Amino acid sequence: MFTASASLSLALVLALAGCSGGTQGGSGSAKDGGFSVAVGEPDHLTPGRSTVGWDQLRVLFAPLVKVDQQGKVSYVQARSVTSADAKHWTIKLRSGWTFHNGEAVTAQSYADAWNATAYGPNGWAANGQLAGIEGYAALNPAKGTPKTKTLSGVQVVDATTLKVTLTSPDSQFPLQLTPNQTGFYPMPKAAFTNPAAYDKKPIGNGPFKMTSAWTADKGTTVSDYAAYKGTKPKSSAITFKSYTDLNTAYTDALAGNTDVIGVPVSKYGQVKADFGDRVFTYEAPSLEFMGLPLFDKRFQDVRLRKALSMAIDRSAVNKAIYGGLYTPATSLTPPSEVGAETDLCDACTYDPTEAKKLLAEAGGWSGELTITYPGGLGLDELYKAVANQIRQNLGIDKVTAQPTADWAEFSEKVIGKKVTGLSHAHWGALYPSMQNTLRGIFTKAGGCVCSNYSAAAVDTLLRQADSETDAAAAQRLYNDVQKRILQDFPVIPLFYGSYIYAATDRVSGVTVGPADVELTQIAAAG
């Protein structure tokens, strides 16, 4: 389901119509040791192509590396991931592991999958995840077709050894191999002989295998893979039920028809009342914030930007809109990212007096102030509340929250720099490293449709952190990067997002971690 509010847009925008039931029928889905999960209709299930199928892919595939709830890094399919200089990496695989069709998982399975994902003309969504590997540029030329089909930086040494050369040192490479970076999963030969069939019935190396292909708008049931060499899952089967609207999934879970659901934002206020102690949350590696048109001369003064930020009572908004389930942001990097410090952002504290003073020092504000956000995603209440607070606390007469027709129009406006005031922004990190958030939002290469910010000093500091081979030292350096960015205060941090799940009393052991809900940990009470 991905991060709480990424799911907001992804699930709502992309999920097609579905129906409850799957193959197990409309009720009693937790029979024979299995349980059911609500998901949005996936666009693809080939790991490198999918943008919605996270829940399915995380049980069908085993990652190389994982991070647990406490931020501890451990290996799954990898035996080790090592480097002396953070640029040349050696990945040793555990031997004896197999895909669901019996084929051995080898270094070649990884090389094949990565090459396919990195090959630009394929147009696979996870392509960008591999951008740090040497040879990526040759597979993704600015125009024309690439002259080669393989990444020069990926070298198969033997069946269980893969050598990866990056374009520049990257201390965070092991964290990039965690479950939500689906571009790094391996694929068997079968994936390339019949790609269309594979896309509906992927063969993975994970704890569950597909017994029947995905039925469009319905779902499928996956069962445990007996030959799986990793930690055995707690249940024997998972039924994925496709829903158009997560609100319907919520109602279905209330009636006991679906066991595990990602809670839609509109239900945050009531979920505790409806599900009591069967609500499960984990602070996601995602940041909810507002972007600013830094190219507009009215927003040049950092005091104005800080004034806007300090005029927002985040905990009041959190209570009113999110039922208190989010955490007001006090830094740029969410604490679920390994080593991330919090309490770094002074201007994130609610202080209307100071805010007014800063605004006066910056020369005040005249005219209208707009907050632009994508319509149709349930963000209306949030931005109305934020607009009200800025109006009241800064005494600006006209603060309006303006929705666009949809996401497409919103992103076009932001990318085209047609936004005249504050704008909605969200960044969910696919791997729990500060690097991802800092690079994504605050560099030119990052690609987040949000911040309009980049600075040479920040790029330099990031490069230093990237090349630091000692993990603790690298974390310190990333924290320095965010401190440096906060001096410029280019965005207004609002909240750290949360993964929020609710479950029926038929299941136990619902675990949510840095890589979202861990379906393999859930047991069905039968």
Next chain:
Amino acid sequence: MRYLIRRLLEALVVFFGISLVIYAMTYVLPGDPVAALAGDRPLAPSVVRALREQHHLDEPLLSQYGHYLAGLLHGDLGTDFNGRSVAEQMADRWPVTLKLALTAWGIEAVVGIGLGVLAGLRRGTWTDRTVLAFTIGATSVPVFVLAYTAQVVLGVKLGLFPVAGNADGWPTSYLLPALCVAAFGLASVSRLVRAEVIENLRADYARTAVAKGLSQRRVVGIHVLRNSLVPAVTYLAIDLGYLLGGTVIIEGVFNLPGIGQLLFQAIRAHAGPTVVGVSTALILIFLAASVLVDLLNSLLDPRIRHD
């Protein structure tokens, strides 16, 4: 016969005109469909370019429409941005929407006409007033409020109906959504029929029939009813077209993978081929429904002729 052929030819012209207009409308929707595809996670520039090329998004409108028509001539309705065939999706979804719409339509026709006749015959009694109150209620409650309430009360709390989905098949899975869809039309039909029945009971021919000594049952059942149905039939036929395309909200609330949801999602994704395919099918249904109305009305009232 000549009338039918003329209508069919009209339909063909309408099809080409409308499909181009709809295609153009999808084309000019603000925003980039590839951006809509990625959500808030940016795609690599090379991927954006590859997807644009695959779906001809880098070409001008007429050229895109040309690709679409060329496919159409080969019987190919095109694909959406995820590579799913539009024809397949429609084949999957039409049965769902048909079941929902026809069930709702049946409820509208039977219950609506029944209530209307009842209220008309017993004008001014408490039966009439109850029907009136009910119809006012049904027309004034927004459909999604009705749907959510019915779902929570009848589905979750009382467990009388499945909450969502079509796993239990027809009719079980479709009854509650169909009732919600039918509520508005049902009320309208009963009001129309009631007014006509009252009118026709007072008409000369009805009084003559009574004077000639025909039984009450025969007067109402044959003469009054038949004449009272003309506006209701017109309404019902148009409503069938509406039901087949306008059940987006109900399909969403009850998680029924029907045509309405497909169209809604396709518009959000700016998926030209899907939008054109579905809307064209809907337009054809509207045209067919209006032909049907004309024919039925001329059967019911021989004064209405089409030649």
